[in-house]
Amino acid sequence: MSQLILRILFLFSAITLPFLLSAQQDSGFSLLGDEPAERIKVENAFKTSRVVNLQSLELTDAGVMDVKINHRFGAVGLGPYEAFGIDNASVRIGAEYGVFTNLAINLGRSSLGRMVDGGLRYRLMHQTNDNARPVSVLLYAGAARTAVTMMGSEWVYTGQLIAGRKETDRFSWQIAPSVVSGQQGQVMAVGIGFREKITPRTTFNAEYIPVISRPSGRANAGFYNSFSVGLDVETGGHVFQLHFTNSAGMAEPQFIAQTNGSWMDRGFRFGFNISRVFTVVDPARFR
């Protein structure tokens, strides 16, 4: 905790010191006087709205459509006959749209389980530079439905609170208590994620989503906690996320509650997300 305070103090002094120094150098005159520090919203905690699978602190901007094409190959442990997983693939094609400054909707279709998922993301609190609001807080409410199979189809709901902080221009963290609820019962998990900037346009990301409570029974056996590490690479209008993960699915019910690969047993796989944003409505409309 004291280290955190030190870090914040250091950051604060790093921001204010150059101004104090420059004010001293130009001591000839001061017409604007000592203006109070401005309150600014802290933006860009993450490069895009996902850490890897987990929803991040970033919300798609109002009037912007973010088209996401996500791909997970088969488990590396499938071996050379399956080209270490390259022969298998699971895909989710989806889009997010910023309806208002603090509200976004998303919709996606996954090949795994023929699942359609959608949800609402709402920003409750936006971190500010003066720490009047020390964290950003978002709520996610989602619903997913598998297409009719021999097992039938069911609705699965996800509720998630995403809270976190951009500590420095490089380091951001978040914690995401989550509930996935369906016919099999309720699975509760706490997702944690962070990113560290390597260069202005690349970041290292990691997320871990330990399940803390899961109903007993065969339908709920044989699952692991989702763990993913990867890189975000931003190239102008695109963000490429390249990663290794033990989750094959990319919709919340799949990677939170039903990750069936084990890192210990070469059950992890290579995957990528491609995010491309399009400005649909002039942002001036939302100001």
Next chain:
Amino acid sequence: MKNALILLLGFTLLRGVSAQSNESDKTQLYTTSSGTIKFFSKTTAENIDATNNQVKAALDANTGNMEFAVSINSFLFKKALMQKHFQENYLESDKFPKSTFKGSITNNAAVKYGVDGTYPVNVKGKLTMHGVTKDVNIPGKVTISGKKAILSGDFNVLLDDYNIKVPANNASQIAKSIKVTVDCSLQKK
């Protein structure tokens, strides 16, 4: 002892008051906190422009000294992604949240602050942005209209001068020289 203290106190107070009145004799301030600064980047691939309507500015009519302060995050773009990249990749507004200018009108005697009209001026000073301070020389105009002084002018900024790096694959979309337009209407205090 007590009397001496009171005397001393009174004396310092008087000094303070007289110093203050001297100060107000010397400066004739015009100020605003809603001035406009725009910039424009023109390339064959893309035109990018952004506007900031929350510019703080002050001008001292007696000396011609002026000061501007701009919050980088208040520049608004037509595309949210451009704004994001501007803040995060180019101006690094987490590290350098403000840009400032401090300078003076070199031909201040030519501006008749009491008489309405437009006066061409030359402004010399120091422009600080992205943590780099450079000497600049800006030709512009001061338009006096009643109690208002409107400062306007434009100048070019070389991104290289301010250590703002554009990666090779974005170089076709972002001009090396950015045109900055100032239009601030200051009110006499």
